[in-house]
Amino acid sequence: MARLPNVTRDQVPAEFQEAFDELTAETGGVITGGPGSITINSPEMARRRAHLTSYLRFESTFPKKIQELAIITTARIMDCQYVWNAHAPAARRQGVSDALVDAIRDKRPLPSLGPDESAIINFATEFYQTHKVSSNTFQAALGQFGAQHLVELTTLIGGYAQTCFVLNAFEVELPENRTEPVLPV
Numbered sequence: 001m002a003r004l005p006n007v008t009r010d011q012v013p014a015e016f017q018e019a020f021d022e023l024t025a026e027t028g029g030v031i032t033g034g035p036g037s038i039t040i041n042s043p044e045m046a047r048r049r050a051h052l053t054s055y056l057r058f059e060s061t062f063p064k065k066i067q068e069l070a071i072i073t074t075a076r077i078m079d080c081q082y083v084w085n086a087h088a089p090a091a092r093r094q095g096v097s098d099a100l101v102d103a104i105r106d107k108r109p110l111p112s113l114g115p116d117e118s119a120i121i122n123f124a125t126e127f128y129q130t131h132k133v134s135s136n137t138f139q140a141a142l143g144q145f146g147a148q149h150l151v152e153l154t155t156l157i158g159g160y161a162q163t164c165f166v167l168n169a170f171e172v173e174l175p176e177n178r179t180e181p182v183l184p185v
Contacts, residue, residue: 003170007040019043035163038170056156062149065094071160073124076104078164079185088180119144124157
């Protein structure tokens, strides 16, 4: 069980009930899993966060394969079981090879990569390791994705680091219907 219990509408201050209602409309008034089960404790913050996440996940036009690769790279670096479980199958469906997904999961040497895969993995990994991106790594990523998509991918990577932080800090449990092996952490 996560470190916080599920929130119900009656636990939310009146000025935040509209945001709570909007966020829980599809789930029948409660969110029982995932990052939303934690962020709903601050309904207005959760609502604002959801808009950016929705844009980056569903409206941006950068390649979904690269999106999912960026997310699983972040999940692995952050040792986030929940995000890994949610996105490794999606990465496979979007064309990230099984060999690459498995190598990232197991922290093994990576198989041969395409230039787009190499650019995003190097960009994310270098940032997480050094808290910066070298000129060469930046230029390779910019050349692959262009300014708009690189800004969006960078924001996606940072957003998923935040998601991993929430999930790990509040010990949100994995769903039972997972299809991926858990991360060796």
